[in-house]
Amino acid sequence: MATVDLVLPHHRYPIQIGPGLLADLGKMVREAAPHNRATLIIDDKITETHGAAARSSLESAGFDPVAATMHAGEDHKTLATVEKLYHPMLDARLERKSPVVAVGGGIVGDTGGFVAASYLRGVPFVQCPTTLLAMVDASVGGKVGVNMPQGKNLIGAFHQPVLVVIDTDTLKTLPKRDFICGLAECIKHGVIRDPDLFDWIDQNADAILGLDSSALVELVERNVRIKAAVVMEDEKEAGVRAHLNFGHTFAHAIEAGTEYGKYLHGEAVSLGMVAAARLATDTGRCDAAVADKLTVLLSKVGLPTTAKDLPATSKLMDIMLSDKKVADGKVRLVLPDKLGAVSIVSDTPNDRVASAWDSLRS
Numbered sequence: 107m108a109t110v111d112l113v114l115p116h117h118r119y120p121i122q123i124g125p126g127l128l129a130d131l132g133k134m135v136r137e138a139a140p141h142n143r144a145t146l147i148i149d150d151k152i153t154e155t156h157g158a159a160a161r162s163s164l165e166s167a168g169f170d171p172v173a174a175t176m177h178a179g180e181d182h183k184t185l186a187t188v189e190k191l192y193h194p195m196l197d198a199r200l201e202r203k204s205p206v207v208a209v210g211g212g213i214v215g216d217t218g219g220f221v222a223a224s225y226l227r228g229v230p231f232v233q234c235p236t237t238l239l240a241m242v243d244a245s246v247g248g249k250v251g252v253n254m255p256q257g258k259n260l261i262g263a264f265h266q267p268v269l270v271v272i273d274t275d276t277l278k279t280l281p282k283r284d285f286i287c288g289l290a291e292c293i294k295h296g297v298i299r300d301p302d303l304f305d306w307i308d309q310n311a312d313a314i315l316g317l318d319s320s321a322l323v324e325l326v327e328r329n330v331r332i333k334a335a336v337v338m339e340d341e342k343e344a345g346v347r348a349h350l351n352f353g354h355t356f357a358h359a360i361e362a363g364t365e366y367g368k369y370l371h372g373e374a375v376s377l378g379m380v381a382a383a384r385l386a387t388d389t390g391r392c393d394a395a396v397a398d399k400l401t402v403l404l405s406k407v408g409l410p411t412t413a414k415d416l417p418a419t420s421k422l423m424d425i426m427l428s429d430k431k432v433a434d435g436k437v438r439l440v441l442p443d444k445l446g447a448v449s450i451v452s453d454t455p456n457d458r459v460a461s462a463w464d465s466l467r468s
């Protein structure tokens with residue numbers, strides 16, 4: 107088992123990582139948020155498996171949890187779901203000290219976290235992420251929230267958990283496509299901060315894709331350390347936390363331009379990182395070898411690096427330019443300087459951005 111401590115000026119919490127950890131969840135929650143009652147919010151696809159393990163561990167530790175389920179999927183990450191989740195908590199008269207424990211992917215973590223942030227003005231929150239993306243990204247850092255018809259993640263809060271419990275065995279039931287999507291965020295971490303991680307993923311791709319237990323623990327731990335370090339430097343995204351958006355401005359345009367139906371988030375991020383790296387080469391920021399190495403590794407793990415049927419470049423540019431990050435008609439992008447270092451760039455000519463889009467089609 108590995109532990110990463112996330113330390114902020116007014117808050118600190120452990121992120122526990124290891125195979126089979128859900129069995130010890132109850133004991134760990136008891137230490138982090140001692141109370142007899144708890145809310146357990148579970149992704150309804152895993153109620154019988156990981157949800158049941160979490161529940162029985164909480165019960166063995168003396169909790170009497172109020173259990174509720176929700177569907178994953180962006181269209182369930184809503185205020186309507188949040189309201190539905192409040193009812194059993196209110197009916198059971200759960201108090202301010204009763205923790206909310208979320209077991210699932212990023213959808214359940216973000217929604218459950220918003221329930222925890224807002225129920226009685228905030229109760230302790232415990233994350234048990236069960237997708238690779240949620241383990242290495244969404245569960246660490248305290249951003250919680252829901253979508254609105256106007257856009258994703260528009261309503262939310264910063265509500266740091268008191269504990270994160272990552273049972274890497276839960277990845278064994280995750281559909282392969284979702285698992286591979288999580289690898290896009292791991293490779294992203296390598297590009298923005300850690301060339302050794304980038305090379306380690308390359309060298310260990312077979313063990314990772316084969317779900318080798320120790321490779322999974324090392325993968326998750328190394329990535330959690332990076333995400334936690336970024337959050338510790340910049341909790342509220344005033345500076346370096348924006349580096350985590352590498353590839354994401356392109357990805358959001360791909361997702362919106364294809365009505366969120368064709369590409370999973372990690373697949374769109376993969377294409378977005380390729381476009382951003384090529385743009386960095388094209389504008390003289392970094393060596394072409396970075397884009398080449400990145401493209402090779404993404405495709406080695408099964409992520410897309412070309413997309414012949416993307417919407418027209420003019421449509422993708424319009425979406426990008428309507429983004430909240432646009433200033434003076436130019437898109438704000440995170441671009442690599444070299445493997446392991448990125449910068450925020452706001453003066454890229456739009457015709458160069460358009461060429462980066464076009465490069466994904468060949």
Ligand SMILES: NC(=O)c1ccc[n+]([C@@H]2O[C@H](COP(=O)([O-])OP(=O)(O)OC[C@H]3O[C@@H](n4cnc5c(N)ncnc54)[C@H](O)[C@@H]3O)[C@@H](O)[C@H]2O)c1
Pocket residue numbers: 149151152156178179180183210211212213214216236237238239240243244245246247248249250258259276277278279280281284371
């Ligand atoms: N809060 C943050 O900082 C942050 C960061 C990145 C992403 N996010 C959010 O995360 C969300 C995406 O998260 P996600 O990719 O985990 O998606 P998800 O929660 O939809 O999970 C993906 C799929 O896997 C299923 N699933 C989950 N765990 C499983 C398991 N162990 N076995 C079998 N099936 C399982 C789910 O039911 C779902 O079908 C987005 O809404 C995004 O905005 C948040």
